[in-house]
Amino acid sequence: MQSNFHGNLMSKLLTNEADQNLQQVLVLMNELSQWLIRSGVGYTEFTAALKPIFFQQAVHELERIDQKPTISAISLLSGLHRKDVTAYKEVISEGKALKDATVSEPISVPSRVIGLWLAEGWGDSLPFSSESENSFEMLVKRISTERHPRSVLNELIRLEIATEKDGQVYLQQRRFIPDPSQLEARKILTRNVQAHLEAGLHNLLNPDEMPYLEQAICADELTEESINKLHEMSLELWQKYSLQLLKLAAERCEMDEGNPEANRVFRFGVYQHDTKIKL
CATH class of the missing domain: 1.20.5 (Single alpha-helices involved in coiled-coils or other helix-helix interfaces)
Structure with a gap:
């Protein structure tokens, strides 16, 4: 009885720790998801892209605890479906990259619409709708009957991939050049x-x-004038001390040049940020 109680308690503690860590990661995801959505990456594309990352991290964790990376073990740790884990293990055994694995992937309707448009060679513009010629509406319906053509076009306009004027949709080719x-x-x-x-x-x-070293200074209940003062001083301190550190780094780089043990990278970072207090 005591053993079962102990086991249940440990399970609950681990679950609580996992939940707390998840909540902290979700705080970070607010900013990351903002970046993704503004870039045109949605939830389904993002979760699909996470699959090989979770696979790799599960394998690393099993190696760390000295356990065999079986399909079941990797699936349990990563939360991935066994068939996806199997696909990843197969491409690794063949010496290929994880991206070559055949796993379930989401359908990005806007990107597939653009891909079909370019593949068909229909020029830089199409009428939004037409009964007698190729149209943007026709393109969307060839990809998906579940997405409204107007919604797809609005998304492409938001991403500055397309524009619309007088019922004509124009492809912004410059957006494809990074x-x-x-x-x-x-x-x-x-x-x-x-x-x-x-x-x-x-x-x-x-x-x-x-x-x-991983520290930060935080002060609240400040006026904009105080924020500006702190902003100026932080820049002054960065300019002063970063030059000293940069000088030392240059000296050490020169000293370590050619040393076979010189295989590490050093990074020292500083940031500043301010925001309004949320009531």
Whole structure:
């Protein structure tokens, strides 16, 4: 009886911890989902893209606890369907990338409409509707009968992929050419946020190891004037101390050049942010 009680208690504690961690991750997802939705990535596309990531992390966790990465074990840890896990394991055994696995994927109607438009070679413009010639409405219905053509067009207009004037839909070809500066800015943001999360999670998950510096100063009930003062001072401090750290980093890079053990990357980041207090 005591053993069962202990087991039930442990199960409840683990469930509570998982739920608490999930709630914290969901806080972060507010900003990430905003980024995704503004970019045209919906829930179904995002969850599908998460599948190989959850697969990989489940495998890493099984390796960490020295357990065999069976289909059942990976499925249990990751929450993925067994057939998806099987597909991922098969492509790995064939030396292929996880993206080559045949798993269930969502249908993105707007992107498939554009893909069909380009594949058919119907030029840069189409009438929204027409009884006698190819039209945008016809395109959408060939992809899906469940999505209203007007809703699909509104989404493409929101993403600046298409425009509409006088009943004519125009494809914005320039949107298919990535802006190098924007791509680089996204990569930098991703690397910085990733490093910050890795540092914080290292401190949480490895309390017996040397912690990373991961601190923040927070002050509330401030006026806009005070915010501006703090903003200015933070920039001044960053300019002053970042140069000192950059100088040391350059010296150490030169010193370590050619050393076979020089296989690590160091990142020091600072950010500032302010927002209105939510009542």
